Amino acid sequence: MSNPIFQIEKPGLLTTLQDEGRHGYQQYGIVASGAMDPYALKIANFLVGNKGGEAALEVTVMGPELKVLSDSVIAICGANLSPRLNGHSVSMWKSFAVKEGDLLEFGQPIEGARAYISVAGGYDVPVVMGSKSTYLKAGMGGFEGRSLEKGDVLSKVGNASGVKGRAIRPDETPTYEREMDIRVVPGPHLDAFSEEALRTFLSSTYEVTPQSDRMGYRLKGPKLEHRSSADIVSEAIPLGGIQVPANGQPILLMADRQTTGGYTRIATVISSDIPYLAQAMPGCKLRFREVTVEEAQEVYREKDRFLRTLERVAVH
Amino acid sequence: MKVSYAPLGDTGMQVVFGTEISKETNQMIRRMTDHLKTHPIEGVTEWVPAYTTLTLYYNPSVITYRALQDSLQRIFQNVQEQREAASASLVYILPTYYGGEDLSFVAEKNGLTEEEVVRIHSSEDYLIYMMGFVPGFPYLGGMSDQIATPRRDDPRPEIAPGSVGIAGSQTGVYPLTSPGGWQLIGRTPVKLYDPDQEEPILLESGHYIRFEPVSKDEYDRIEQEIERGEYTVQTEKKEEVMP
Numbered sequence: 409m410s411n412p413i414f415q416i417e418k419p420g421l422l423t424t425l426q427d428e429g430r431h432g433y434q435q436y437g438i439v440a441s442g443a444m445d446p447y448a449l450k451i452a453n454f455l456v457g458n459k460g461g462e463a464a465l466e467v468t469v470m471g472p473e474l475k476v477l478s479d480s481v482i483a484i485c486g487a488n489l490s491p492r493l494n495g496h497s498v499s500m501w502k503s504f505a506v507k508e509g510d511l512l513e514f515g516q517p518i519e520g521a522r523a524y525i526s527v528a529g530g531y532d533v534p535v536v537m538g539s540k541s542t543y544l545k546a547g548m549g550g551f552e553g554r555s556l557e558k559g560d561v562l563s564k565v566g567n568a569s570g571v572k573g574r575a576i577r578p579d580e581t582p583t584y585e586r587e588m589d590i591r592v593v594p595g596p597h598l599d600a601f602s603e604e605a606l607r608t609f610l611s612s613t614y615e616v617t618p619q620s621d622r623m624g625y626r627l628k629g630p631k632l633e634h635r636s637s638a639d640i641v642s643e644a645i646p647l648g649g650i651q652v653p654a655n656g657q658p659i660l661l662m663a664d665r666q667t668t669g670g671y672t673r674i675a676t677v678i679s680s681d682i683p684y685l686a687q688a689m690p691g692c693k694l695r696f697r698e699v700t701v702e703e704a705q706e707v708y709r710e711k712d713r714f715l716r717t718l719e720r721v722a723v724h
Numbered sequence: 725m726k727v728s729y730a731p732l733g734d735t736g737m738q739v740v741f742g743t744e745i746s747k748e749t750n751q752m753i754r755r756m757t758d759h760l761k762t763h764p765i766e767g768v769t770e771w772v773p774a775y776t777t778l779t780l781y782y783n784p785s786v787i788t789y790r791a792l793q794d795s796l797q798r799i800f801q802n803v804q805e806q807r808e809a810a811s812a813s814l815v816y817i818l819p820t821y822y823g824g825e826d827l828s829f830v831a832e833k834n835g836l837t838e839e840e841v842v843r844i845h846s847s848e849d850y851l852i853y854m855m856g857f858v859p860g861f862p863y864l865g866g867m868s869d870q871i872a873t874p875r876r877d878d879p880r881p882e883i884a885p886g887s888v889g890i891a892g893s894q895t896g897v898y899p900l901t902s903p904g905g906w907q908l909i910g911r912t913p914v915k916l917y918d919p920d921q922e923e924p925i926l927l928e929s930g931h932y933i934r935f936e937p938v939s940k941d942e943y944d945r946i947e948q949e950i951e952r953g954e955y956t957v958q959t960e961k962k963e964e965v966m967p
Contacts, residue, residue, distance in 0.1 A: 431781075432770045436925035437855045437899075537924065546859055546900060548919060596730035596738050641745060642856065642863065644772035644779035646736040668774060668856030676733030704734035705784040712785045 410532040412477040413564040416556045420472035420514065425531055425550035426524075426663075427463040430539035434644065434667040441541040441549070444522050444622060444663050444686035447582070448486030450715055452526035454722035455483035455503040456570045460715060462530040463540035463550075465562075467523045469689070471514020472556065474525075476506045481528040481570025487520025487584065487687055502575035503528075520584040520687035528570025532563040543664065544622075576718070584687040587613075591699045591707075592650065592675035597640060600672040601652070602633040609674055610696055614658060618690040622664040624651075625685070627694065631656035638672055645669040648677030648685075650696075660685065678704040680711050725752060727800055729793045732779065737792055739778045739800075745865065750853055753778050754810040754930040755803045756796075765795050773929050774854045775863070813962040815849050815932040818897070820888055821943035822846075824908035830873045830890060842937055844868050845909065849932040849962065850895065860899035860917035860925045864933060867895045879905035886912045888935060897933070910935070913947035914957055932962050 416423075426449065429442025443449035443466055450460035465472075471489045483503040484491050491498050492513050498504055500523075506512065514523075533540050533551055542550025551560060594606060614629035638654035645651065649661040651671040660677065661669075662685070677685060678699065688694070699707075725748075728740045739756070741749050753773045760771060767786030772779045782792055822842045831838045850864040857863075872893040880903060883889075887898045889906030898904065899917035912935070916926045927933070938946070949955035 433925070434770055434781075435772045435855060435929070436927075437857060437859045437861050438925070439859070536919065546917075546919075548859075593731050593733050596732060596740075641743070641775045642854065643738070643774040643777040644856075646732040646779070646781070648733050666857060667772060668854065676731075676736065678734045680734075701731040701734060701789045705788060708734050708784045 410563040410565065411567060412561050413480055413527055413531075414474040414512075414562045415477055416472060416558055416560040416562070417475055417511070418473035418513075419556045419558055419560075420467055421470040422468040423472045423556045424466050424542040424544070425463045425533055426466045426541045427539055428461040429541055429663065430537050430543070430549065433537050437667050438537060439543050439546070439664055439667060440647070441543040441622075442539070442663050443524065443541075445486050445524070445683040447683035448522070448524045451501065451576055451718070452483045452485035452524040454718050455485070455501070455574050455576070456481050456526050456528040457568065457722060458526060458528065458530055459723055460719055462526065463533065464527075465525040465531070465556075467514065467525060469517050469521055471523065473511065473513040476508060476510040476512060477561070478564075479505070479507050480564065481505055481572050483526050484523055485526075486523040488518040489520075489523050490515030490518055491523070499575070501581050503570065503572050505572040517689075521689050522686055527564045529564045529566045529568035532565045545664070574722075580714075582683065584684065586689075586691070587693045587695070588684055588688065589695050589697050590681050590685065591678045591704065592696050593678060593701050593704055594675045594698055595673075597672040597674065600634055600637070600640070601674060602635055605632045605634075606674065608632060609658070610698055613693045613695055616688050616690050616692045616694065620690055622662055624662050624665055625660040625688070627658045627660060629657070632658065632674060634672065639670055640672055642668050642670040645673070646676055648679065648682055649673045650675045650677065662686070678707065680704070680707045725749075725804065729796070731789055734784050734789075735781055737780045737782065737789065737796075739780070739796060741776050741778070743776060745775045745853070747851060749776055750851060750930065751810050752803070756799060757930075758811050759799050759803055763799075765792065768792070772856075774856070810930065813931050815934050815960040815962050816927060817934050817936050817958040817960065818912040818914050819938040819942065819946055820846070820910045820912045820935040821940055822910040822937055823940065824888065824910045826873075826876070826889075826907035827909045830871060830907050830909055833873050834871055836870070841871050841909065844871050845895065846935045846937050849934050852927055852929045852931050852933065854929050855925070855927065858900060858902055860927065862896065862916070862927050862929075862933065864895055867893055869893060873907045875905035876907060879903055883908065884911065885917070886914065888912060911943070913943055913950055915950065926957065
């Protein structure tokens, strides 16, 4: 059963449906996509009683204006983009009830870049290759393969009542600074770089430039020199991979990256720090810190245990 | 053959099979993925074969980097010792109307007639080394140097799906509308990427493509059959000689 939940009055800068991404098809060239900030996505879902991997609306910097079409429970997590319900500000990281006729809108971006609006039951769009995520470049998945426009009507699955007033502990609520320490595992193409390159990379500050989107962030900072060529034989490129073309300026690969690429990579951001990168605005300053794969996996497992505990509590 | 392993952050691993782009390397990678299909490793979520590498993505709560490397090392040794052939490769036959806008340029550049370009281009079975770039795009190997032609100085903003082109010593087919600098020599009505199908991607790395010249009338007829859902892409089993 499907029920209309939102009518789009104003679409905002870029509003798309995203879940955990389209996995299992990268070997055919199908881009993974998915929420830029998977942590905020999961928490937003848990708060309304959904499974963590359900799709939510990903809202970018300037949020949309949504007319509520049926009584529901929703939650907003991630960036603080000044959400308001009928003119009154609403709490982030906490589920709340909305009624038919309410108006949900956003104001000034205060902190972070991307917010996630979940709805109890989840949004009703077709599952394409195992995912509800929107991949804009190929017009695939999500709501008709595109970002939302004025007049669109989104529906939710079923008529789950959801749980209002559910919040997570404040110390589990991330803060998004304008300067961030980001952990990386170096490699795999260190041989292609000069001896100083990795040292330069790990000891300098790199700025997120305006040439940044869901596909990747172009960074600006001290040049990373190659030993000879910046090109490699094309191979798979991972989320968080840091690719360095011949100009020596790094590019961070994000959710909508292509499946394969032909540039040398100096390091990979660990998955636990991807949610922070997702919230970096142009002008943010990044410092990269080296960790071993074992350390990174310990961090992963700890976070995963926490999320699985939350899911057990949240989903019945 | 020697392999090496490298972490890609905490959820990826790259297996490197030398630096040489060759059919042998491709066969070895294919034998590894054949094994992964029939004997899945718990925690491995997906893998992406490429020219000289195989990349695996996995869940570190289920399997650690070290344990995954040990598993892959054992699989590699088994596969190498048994010298079993990879699963049979197919040749996908793509009917192609050779009427591309750059056909005459490719001919002129190489001192050939257009007919000769078509004959050379359509007489080879091209190995799909990897898929990527855009959904359903095959990276092909094995084109004759006789028809090699540099990319266009001035890339086209929009190339139609099914366009067959040449870029340097590579040939390829565009699965969906995209910009590009390839020299276009023809077009196939067959859809390499069709989001309306349950299996939206036609091709898979390790198989082959053959371009079969057809007339414009034939092209139109096949295109209509495809629209009506009445066309099946022809395949042939590829006879492989073990290296």
